[in-house]
Amino acid sequence: MIDVELPKLNNNDTSYVLVEWLVDDGTEVTTGQPLVVIETSKAQEEIESPGEGVLHSLVKPGQDCRPGQVIAHVFASAEERAEFVRNGEASADAAEHDQPPASGLLITKDAQALVDEHGLSEDVLRGVGRKVIRRTDVEALLARGEPTDTAEARELPQWQRAVGAVVSESMRTIPAAAAYVRVDVDEALALGRQVSDRGGTPFGLPELLVAAVARRHAGHPLFFARLLDDGNVHIPPTADVGVTMDLGKGLFVPVVRDAAAVGAERLGELLMEYRIKALRGAFRASELTDANIMVALHNTEGVVLATPIVFPGQTCVVSLGGTEERLVLDGEGRPVASRYVHIGLVYDHRVVNGRDAMAFLQALKADLESPTVLDVAAG
Structure with a gap:
């Protein structure tokens, strides 16, 4: 007998909902075959069979389930499954799959x-x-x-409630500090246009900032660390950078895995793919999990500074403000327009101190002001 165990699909959720079984009880399944659809607060994900055999489900459609829970068994044969049922060893809430009500609603227990x-x-x-x-x-x-005549009650969508839970947990558990630096971006914007022309995909300050953050993994490992309960930290082997995206369908944070090894053109393509998925609300749960640092994009015109939260399980978040212009004097004393942004760093003060935070920000500033180091091919 092989257990079908529910993996952790979203760092922000402690429970999910089983939407539907794709395979009937007693059906033969193969390794890797999609078995069931699970809904998180952000996405729906298909769970695949861990082996070959005969399926026996343990959770009904519409019921809550949790990471690590066994939601089904795969038996070597129909006879072995029948023996399991006869012996009364099946879970008390093992599912004869009830059909959803005529309304089409699935209601959890x-x-x-x-x-x-x-x-x-x-x-x-x-x-x-x-x-x-x-x-x-x-x-x-x-x-x-009941709404009153002077006020309208409005329900927050599920994704916003999930955001609220994360914000509350962050504010409750993480003693955060913040710092900001001004970065001249004329050269970065010029490089972005070159990469865009070369690769055919938009490439700008968000992509360059992701590359700059990932490049600092080796020299500043604590900024990518996860604080453990015993006061130690876990240092990940790669920079897996989450990037905030909100295009009207909810806030998503897809992850660029091992971002330091992603070439410039591919990075532009990947973030464009993520923007399209954010617009459609079409992410897979696996694309939204296990970031170890975050880049928060607040680069709308007119936004000067932003102070995002540090996600639980991470140590810091880097923010990007909107592009502004100022007059500076060139080498001959003539006034010229120069563009700049503010880069922010919010960090868990239990892991990182102010001096190190300033060094990290200065390193990002140096990379963005001399950005040719970020125009790399895939490693």
């Missing part, structure tokens, strides 16, 4: 308890606008109550 307690109708639940109704959705409906 915890949510159903609240629905029954308060007598909520299917019409009310449809107002949530989600196929899978969780306990938090029902709690939000109950908290909303």
Whole structure:
């Protein structure tokens, strides 16, 4: 018998919802075959079979599940599965797969308890606008109550509630400090245009900042570290850089894995692919997990400074503000326009001290002001 164990799909979630089984109970499956669809707060992910055999599921559609939970078994034969069932060893909530109600809604067990307690109708639940109704959705409906004549109650979408949970955890657990540096970007913008022309994909300050951050992994490993409960830190072998993206479909933080080894053209292509997925809300959960540092893009015109939060499990986040212009004197004393941005660093003061933070920022500034070091081919 092989266990189908649910992996950790999203660092921000402690539970998920099983949306649907793609294979019926008692069906023969092969290694790598998609078995089930799991929904996180950010995306839906298919879980594949870890081996060959006959499927026996343990969790119904619409039920909550958690990382590490065994949601099914794969037996070597139908006879072995039948023996398992006869012996009464199957989980008490093993699923005969109930069909969803006529409304098409899937209601988790915890949510159903609240629905029954308060007598909520299917019409009310449809107002949530989600196929899978969780306990938090029902709690939000109950908290909303009846709108008054002078105020409108509005439910926050699931993704915003997930963001809120992360922000609250960050503010509660991470003693953060912040610092900023002004960076002249005329040369960086010129290099970005060259790479764009060469590769055919937009390449600008966000891509250059990701490359600059990744390049500093070897010299500043603590900025990529994860603080352990015993006061030690785990230093990852590569710079896996999360990049914030919000194009109206929610905040996503896709990850550029081993970003220091990604060539300039490929980095531009990858971030463009991520922007399209952010616009469509089409990320796989695996694309949104396990970043060890974050680049927060606040580069909308007119934004000067930004102070993002440090994600739990990370040590720092680097922010990029909008591009501004100022007049400076050239070598002959004539006024010329020069463009600059502010780069911010928010860091966990338990791991990094101010002196090291200033050195890290100065290193990023040096790379962006002499950016040819960032125009590298894939390693």
